[in-house]
Amino acid sequence: MGMNKMNVETKERELIIERIFDAPPELVFEAYSSCNHLKHWWGPKEWPMEECEMDFREGGKWHYCLRGPNEGDESWGKAIYKEIDKPGKLVYEDYFSDKDGNINEEMPGMLITVVFIEHGGKTKLSSTTLFDSPETLKKVVEMGAVEGMTSSLDRLDEYLAQLTTNNQ
Amino acid sequence: MSSDQLSNTFSALADPTRRAILAKLTTGEKTVSDLAEPFDMTMPAITKHLKVLEKAHLIERSKQAQYRPCKLHPEPLKDIDEWMEQYRQFFEASFDRLDDYLQQLQSKSEDINGNE
Structure with missing residues (x-):
């Protein structure tokens, strides 16, 4: 990673992560915009994304499943895109769900705002998670x-x- | 992380009466009638709340004593905290992978661009 340092800040219900990627904003944004890209990086290595359906447009949904190392370990998530402003900004709501896409109402939802800023040929990404809880x-x-x-x-x-x- | 367990905790904590019951229990064991008193609630109503708390493992009820006193079990609250921490780790791990993936994409696109 070298100079691609990561800043993490937690305040009350907010989790803010900033990081610089050695790629233009268009490409970093694109990495968020399809299952084909996301399956390469979304989730920790031990919990890869194995199922994914996405309708990448405002109001569209993203339904995905991460599977863990032990049999039966799986976590389904469902996101709803609120704002897509290519290649600068992406806002979506993220919920726990089941495999049929029913949202788990008892778990807090999260509002995630990702901002992509051009930064000397690289991209400064800032991801803010607001726990709506x-x-x-x-x-x-x-x-x-x-x-x-x-x-x-x-x-x-x-x-x-x-x-x-x-x-x- | 078990999201079933967490959602039990969240739903148990969502009710103000149940939170107040937990608050009372921080001062020590209480019987059901001790707990019912300040809420002006019937015993069955309190018992219902206690069952929810017990199911979420936020309280323990003694099996031996005749009045089955209740005791606070704060572990699930720590699980919520841990869950937040896991969420942060989730992002960090994903971004590490994104970093590698973007490098791969760019070295590939240099090859591809030659053909386009």
């Missing part, structure tokens, strides 16, 4: 994700007390 997740994240949640019951106590006050 119940208040609960927001609180859990505020409490934990940034500092690394300890098993401290004190903090849990504080957090739950806060939740209770908010809800009464």
